[in-house]
Amino acid sequence: MSQITAEVVYKNFTQLATSQRAKFFALLAEASVRSENFSHDDVFGHLAGDKFTAVEAAKYLEVSMSTFRRHVAQGRIQASSKIGRSQLFSTKVLKAFKRSLQDVKARNTSRMR
Known part of the structure; x- marks a missing residue:
């Protein structure tokens, strides 16, 4: 069984349609409400550039x-x-x-x- 790496996940993420990226962030936000609180920069900081x-x-x-x-x-x-x-x-x-x-x-x- 192959190991999933952050690089593979990121590469696949960048190939998603915009609507699917938005859905991913919605799922992430929903999970954060249940457990940890992420800042705006934690979730969207990589989009700064x-x-x-x-x-x-x-x-x-x-x-x-x-x-x-x-x-x-x-x-x-x-x-x-x-x-x-x-x-x-x-x-x-x-x-x-x-x-x-x-x-x-x-x-x-x-x-x-």
């Missing part, structure tokens, strides 16, 4: 593609690189932008009270 496609970035930000494209066109989100016609967006930029969206939403909610 990753780049997202526009579709992945829109999903991460929980906005539609048209809204995401509008943010890019208005300069609110900058692409970190391009491959052909495709733009890639850094995790750091998306994380900061998502926080700003949450701050605006929180301010608007508190004003309505």
Whole structure:
């Protein structure tokens, strides 16, 4: 019987579709609630240097593609690189932008009270 190594698991993980990666993290998060508590960096720290496609970035930000494209066109989100016609967006930029969206939403909610 062959030994499963971290390298093999990681290689297989990187070949998963985005939806399956999300499912993996959901399972991991569910398990952590039952036992240990992992920090955001424990779970997602390895993604710090990753780049997202526009579709992945829109999903991460929980906005539609048209809204995401509008943010890019208005300069609110900058692409970190391009491959052909495709733009890639850094995790750091998306994380900061998502926080700003949450701050605006929180301010608007508190004003309505």
